Amino acid sequence: MKFKSLLAKPFASIIANKVKKEMLRAVEDQEAIWQDLMKTGRKTEFGKDHHFDEITSYEAYKQGVPIRDYEQFRPYIDKIKEGKHNILWKGQPIYFAKTSGTTSGVKYIPITKESVDHHFNTSRNAVFMNVVETGDTSAFDGKLIFLSGSPELERVGGIPTGRLSGIANHQIPRYLRTNQLPSYETNCIEDWETKLGKIVDETIQQDMRLISGIPPWMQMYFDELIARSGKPIGELFPNFNLLVHGGVNFEPYKAKLFDSIGRKVTTIETFPASEGFFAYQDSQEQEGLLLNTNAGIFFEFVPAGEIFNENPTRLTLKDVQVGVNYALIVSTNAGLWAYNIGDTVKFLSTNPYRIVVTGRTKHFISAFGEHVIGEEVEQSLMGVADTKGVRITEFTVAPRIQVNGELPYHEWFVEFEQVPDDLSAFALQVDGQLRSRNIYYDDLLTGNILQPLKIRPVRKNGFIEYMKSIGKLGGQNKVPRLSNDRRIADELGKYLEGR
Known part of the structure; x- marks a missing residue:
């Protein structure tokens, strides 16, 4: 056992104990997060426009802050892009996550000093929960890859801006940098086919152990590796044992990915988005994803059939029911307020709060x-x-x-x-x-x-x-x-x- 995997077990135990305590106090944590968000939000332009200083209850919040999508938030985002401060959150964002909307074109989602750590820490928690459950730390002894967008960032209104996956590359801690592939130069290539070829060049002879990304792009990576080597992935990378995925439902891709690997590997599902890291698979034994209830995000849930109503029903965590399809609404420490992210979820359990992603409100x-x-x-x-x-x-x-x-x-x-x-x-x-x-x-x-x-x-x-x-x-x-x-x-x- 190498040094990193040796340290992983005690650190994973600390993380797991924290997560298990949070499972028990999810409703209380959500109430505390809402209070903290309101305290900071009162000092912002958005908070003043919506009279946060007069809002003392969640019921009043629902009355004073309607659900919005990106188009309705755009005037505030535009002010941030102009260089103005204290618009949606104190100061300015440290990043804009640039993403494509189905109706809004390019969207610029703020990431703040308070929110940025949760984007990495939640994926870390998912991996360490698996370590505690399985006892397997071998992934830390070899190489890992996250198939991502370019980490090169442009500046919009003076704020570093890029794809969330590219921004996440900047948040990988130093102790994992020596494990990470591909090189920074290869990651910066914009053309996917050229980039894929370089990724294969740099990884085909390596001891790959953890592979992460969106399933269709992982499959393209596997296809190219197989075409080059003539070997299934599990033979090419004999120590590969952990596949971390998110972004789309895994099931349509699962069979072909496992065929390409040639054997079963442990899989961990995550639910990240530019607006926040909402949930992750905390157990191989339990179905569904654990809702991230203590990460600076206040969740609301609207019955999916009501999401386009003028005054839809809005529920907090304590009032959700198993089996109901809900549109997910978030208020966050990145300065989003009653924001409709466009995803729908269904609860599989409320003790703890585990969900599955069921689709998109507009899809x-x-x-x-x-x-x-x-x-x-x-x-x-x-x-x-x-x-x-x-x-x-x-x-x-x-x-x-x-x-x-x-x-x-x-x-x-x-x-x-x-x-x-x-x-x-x-x-x-x-x-x-x-x-x-x-x-x-x-x-x-x-x-x-x-x-x-x-x-x-x-x-x-x-x-x-x-x-x-x-x-x-x-x-x-x-x-x-x-x-x-x-x-x-x-x-x-x-x-x-x-x-």
């Missing part, structure tokens, strides 16, 4: 009143694929309005590792799964308003070609699972099998 299909969400399409497709031994590389779904007199339907663009022999039967089974999960969708088919879904096979690497064509290949970019329009679907029509 759904309700062209005909069905309100199909991401969780339903993923479970329907992967449920059938698993029983049939079919491997899915990537997919997305969009509505197809009435064409040539036929009934409308949901059109699924699916990149298979190998297209099923009877694609029509496969599609019908997926349709049956979706009908069993969504009563509104089932009613529309029963009433002959919709016809069963249709699957369009996308050619090999078609999604990669599409992402490259729109300048979003690599980094933290991902294809939405669901769209309520045809923008993505019509472009993907150029990448179907046989074209």
Whole structure:
């Protein structure tokens, strides 16, 4: 056992004890965080605009601070970009996390001195909770990689600005720097295909033990390694035993990733975002992600069906229920106030508070009143694929309005590792799964308003070609699972099998 892994066990025990205590006082911690946020917020322009000095209860907060999305926050962000201080939080942010919105274009999310540590510490906690549960510290004895965006930062209004994953590279502690790959120079390459080649150059001969990133980009890394070496990842990296993932649901990628590895490895799921690190997998034995209730984030939960209402129901942690789909609303020590991050979650337990991410508030299909969400399409497709031994590389779904007199339907663009022999039967089974999960969708088919879904096979690497064509290949970019329009679907029509 080497020095770093020797130190990891006692440090992990300290972290785990702290996390377990926080599980027991989650509601109390949330109340204390809200009080602390309000105390600082009173001195800001936002706080003065919303009369924070008169708000003494959460009920008053709900009345005085409406839920906002980025567009409604933009005037405050613009003032920060102009160099002004004390706008959303005291002073100025130390970073802007630059991210792409589906409707807002480029978004600039503030990261402050108070919030920045939680972005790294939460992923650290996830790894150390695994150390305590498994006793395995071997990941610290070799090399690790986080497939990320460029750590090179531009300045916007004098504030260092870049992708969250690039900013996170600057927060990796010194004791892990000697373990980290690839080199800084390689990480700074913007073109993903060039960067991927350099990453493989620098890692293929190394003792890789921990690999982290968004699943589709990890799969591309694995594919290139296998093409170069002719070996499965588990043989190429015999000591590789920990895969940390987040950003998208793991299930659609899990089977192919494990096929590429050639054996099982421990996986840890995380729920990071530019707005905060919200949850992480704290146990291999328990399902779901532990909500990060003591990290400068005050959580609110809105029943997902109400999120676009003028006055939706707003709940704090103590009032949530297991099994209900909620839109996630956050107020944070980065200066976000009742901010709709766009994700939906469902609680699996409230003792402790564990969640699963179910989709996006704007990524759904309700062209005909069905309100199909991401969780339903993923479970329907992967449920059938698993029983049939079919491997899915990537997919997305969009509505197809009435064409040539036929009934409308949901059109699924699916990149298979190998297209099923009877694609029509496969599609019908997926349709049956979706009908069993969504009563509104089932009613529309029963009433002959919709016809069963249709699957369009996308050619090999078609999604990669599409992402490259729109300048979003690599980094933290991902294809939405669901769209309520045809923008993505019509472009993907150029990448179907046989074209």
